[in-house]
Amino acid sequence: MxxxxxxxxxxxxxxxxxxxxSLPAVVGMVVNALYNVVDRLYIGQGVGPDAMAGLTLTMPYxxxxxxxxxxxxxxxxxxxxxxxxxxRQDEAEQVLGQAIALIVLMALTVPTAAMLTLxxxxxxxxxxxxxxxxxxxxxxxILYGSVFTHLSFGLNHIMRAEGSARRAMKAMxxxxxxxxxxxxxxxFGFGLGIRGAAWATVLAMMLSSLYVLRHFAGAHAxxxxxxxxxxxxxxxxxxxxxxxxxxxxxxxxxxxxMISYTRSFRQYAGDPQEALNTxxxxxxxxxxxxxxxxxxxxxxxxxxxxxxxxxxAQRYDRVRQAVLLAVQVATIGCFAGWLFVQTAAPWIVRAFxxxxxxxxxxxPALRTMTLALPFVGxxxxxxxxxQSIGRPSVAIVLSLLRQALLLxxxxxxxxxxxxxxxxxxxxxxSDTLALCAVVPLMLRELRHLxxxxxxxxx
Numbered sequence: 222m223x224x225x226x227x228x229x230x231x232x233x234x235x236x237x238x239x240x241x242x243s244l245p246a247v248v249g250m251v252v253n254a255l256y257n258v259v260d261r262l263y264i265g266q267g268v269g270p271d272a273m274a275g276l277t278l279t280m281p282y283x284x285x286x287x288x289x290x291x292x293x294x295x296x297x298x299x300x301x302x303x304x305x306x307x308x309r310q311d312e313a314e315q316v317l318g319q320a321i322a323l324i325v326l327m328a329l330t331v332p333t334a335a336m337l338t339l340x341x342x343x344x345x346x347x348x349x350x351x352x353x354x355x356x357x358x359x360x361x362x363i364l365y366g367s368v369f370t371h372l373s374f375g376l377n378h379i380m381r382a383e384g385s386a387r388r389a390m391k392a393m394x395x396x397x398x399x400x401x402x403x404x405x406x407x408x409f410g411f412g413l414g415i416r417g418a419a420w421a422t423v424l425a426m427m428l429s430s431l432y433v434l435r436h437f438a439g440a441h442a443x444x445x446x447x448x449x450x451x452x453x454x455x456x457x458x459x460x461x462x463x464x465x466x467x468x469x470x471x472x473x474x475x476x477x478x479m480i481s482y483t484r485s486f487r488q489y490a491g492d493p494q495e496a497l498n499t500x501x502x503x504x505x506x507x508x509x510x511x512x513x514x515x516x517x518x519x520x521x522x523x524x525x526x527x528x529x530x531x532x533x534a535q536r537y538d539r540v541r542q543a544v545l546l547a548v549q550v551a552t553i554g555c556f557a558g559w560l561f562v563q564t565a566a567p568w569i570v571r572a573f574x575x576x577x578x579x580x581x582x583x584x585p586a587l588r589t590m591t592l593a594l595p596f597v598g599x600x601x602x603x604x605x606x607x608q609s610i611g612r613p614s615v616a617i618v619l620s621l622l623r624q625a626l627l628l629x630x631x632x633x634x635x636x637x638x639x640x641x642x643x644x645x646x647x648x649x650x651s652d653t654l655a656l657c658a659v660v661p662l663m664l665r666e667l668r669h670l671x672x673x674x675x676x677x678x679x
Contacts, residue, residue: 230306230384230530235542239550243523245390246381250519252390252397254511256425259397260418261508263404265573268355270501272415273574275355277504278348278483281476282335282360286367287374288472289331293323294375296465298382299608300457301444302526305383306533310444312457317379317437318450319457324375326453328368335364347483351497358416366423372430380436382526383443388436396429467608467616474624479507481632485644489636498576499641502583505573506590513558513591517551517598521605528609538674541667544606548663551598559594562587589645593652600652600659606666622658627651 230238265273297320304313335342339360343353373396380389400421407417437446482503490496524547531539562569570583600623607616628651635643 230527231534231536231539235527235539236546238527239520239523239543239546241523242381242384242386242526243520243547243550245386246522247516247519248390248394250393250515250522251512252393254508254515255397256400256422257511258508259401259404260422261504261573263408264415264418265501265505266575267408268414270498270574270576270579271351272355273501273504273579274349274352274497275415276359276418277479277500277507278343278346278352278356279359279363280479280504280507281346282364284472284476284479285335286331286364286370288469288476289327290324290371290375291472292462292465292469293320293327293371294378294465295468295608296461296463297375298378299464299525299529299611300460301379302382302529302609303533303611305443306530313383313444314447315450315454316457316461317376317444317446318448319453319461320375320379321372321446322451322453323458323461324371325368328371332364332367336361346480347485347487347496347500349487349493349497349500351493352500355415358414359419362416362419362423366419366426369423369426369430373426373433376430376433376437378522379444380433381522382529384526385436385442386523388441389433392429392432392436395432396425399428400425463613464608464611466613467604467620470617471604471620471624474621474629478624478628478632479503481629482644485632485636486641489640489644494578498578498582499644501574501579502586505570505579505583506587508573509562509569509587510591513555513562513594514597514601516554517601520547520551520554521602524602525605525609528606532610537670540610541670541674544602544663544667544670547602548599551602552595555598556595559591562591562594586645589642590648593649593656596652596656599663600655603659603663606663619659619662623651623655627654 261273261276264276297316300316301313304310304316339357340353343356348356373392377389377392380386380392403421403424404418407413407421408415409417411417413420434446436442437444483500486499486503487496490499524543527543528540531537531543566584566587567580570580570587574580574583600619604616604619607613607619628647631647631651632644635647637643639646
């Protein structure tokens with residue numbers, strides 16, 4: 222067994238490790254975003270604004286499903302990296318087996334519960350007569366195929382945590398290429414419309430999940446899948462849930478944010494058509510933001526095993542280096558994304574729709590909602606840092622800060638005075654306030670790491 226103190230994760234240059242683990246993770250996350258963006262591109266151009274609004278209406282459901290997936294995937298991945306850093310190989314493999322068992326259990330319960338009240342829930346989310354039928358058609362397929370989504374995305378976190386970042390990237394690319402090919406075939410070739418987009422996504426995820434499972438069953442995996450580990454262990458499950466609780470809550474809050482947007486649009490729009498267009502516009506903006514922010518989440522995926530392993534191995538100087546470097550890269554990336562959007566907003570929106578009312582609404586909305594984009598890198602990485610070192614309570618508070626404590630109240634408080642413009646302005650205001658709260662916390666944590674590193678050297 223490799224001595225954790227002499228493993229490459231503890232000895233190789235932090236910059237080299239960050240590049241090695243982050244690049245595949247960034248590619249994987251961007252590919253992940255492309256699933257949603259490609260669906261929006263084809264549906265917006267080929268089916269119309271009503272279908273785009275319906276796809277937007279499905280987002281709270283998709284975010285709830287993603288929340289359960291992250292609870293298992295991120296929690297298991299972080300725990301695997303910690304256990305490998307501590308030299309506890311057997312327990313890392315137990316975490317992998319349990320992750321699969323938890324995903325299958327979730328896939329057997331959550332979709333069925335969601336389908337029981339589908340139409341009533343879509344209306345409560347702010348759906349209109351034009352958008353609800355499209356949302357229903359999409360969810361009736363995607364919910365029951367969610368097991369493949371969670372096997373692919375959830376186990377992808379464990380692949381990166383064990384050091385198989387390139388294979389994790391290949392799994393994501395395989396699914397994305399399949400989705401890119403199948404989307405037009407099912408939407409237009411088979412004439413299935415928005416339901417075809419759902420079938421394309423499910424089949425693409427099936428291919429990706431089969432690749433991931435084959436990896437863990439093969440000789441290349443450092444953490445091997447063993448049938449004896451395919452069960453739930455209460456002690457390990459509690460550890461996974463405690464670490465994964467932060468992204469789980471964040472995704473649940475994200476679903477509430479989207480519901481707040483769609484309900485506020487319906488309430489403050491001048492007529493049903495404007496409500497439908499604003500709902501479609503937030504779907505476009507959300508798709509663009511996914512593409513812009515997924516590299517940052519990919520960077521998180523790359524830095525997480527570095528932080529977790531070195532923290533578990535008590536290499537606090539390397540933890541500090543990894544955090545500082547990741548924050549620098551994230552901030553530069555967010556600034557580049559902001560510059561691109563502010564310059565190219567009309568052309569970006571036009572890629573999703575040819576509807577003139579939607580173009581006129583979506584362009585200023587995209588520019589407004591991304592005004593504070595350069596500020597979001599540090600708060601996102603701060604949450605990942607506390608997840609990685611096993612301090613879930615702090616990570617949960619940070620997860621709740623931007624959206625639950627700031628964004629949702631702003632969405633509700635601004636439109637009575639500023640109308641629809643106030644709804645669009647809520648995001649950059651919350652991003653700025655979140656940065657102001659996170660900076661002193663992370664400065665204190667970095668000083669703490671520096672003192673512990675100096676103590677170890679002495």
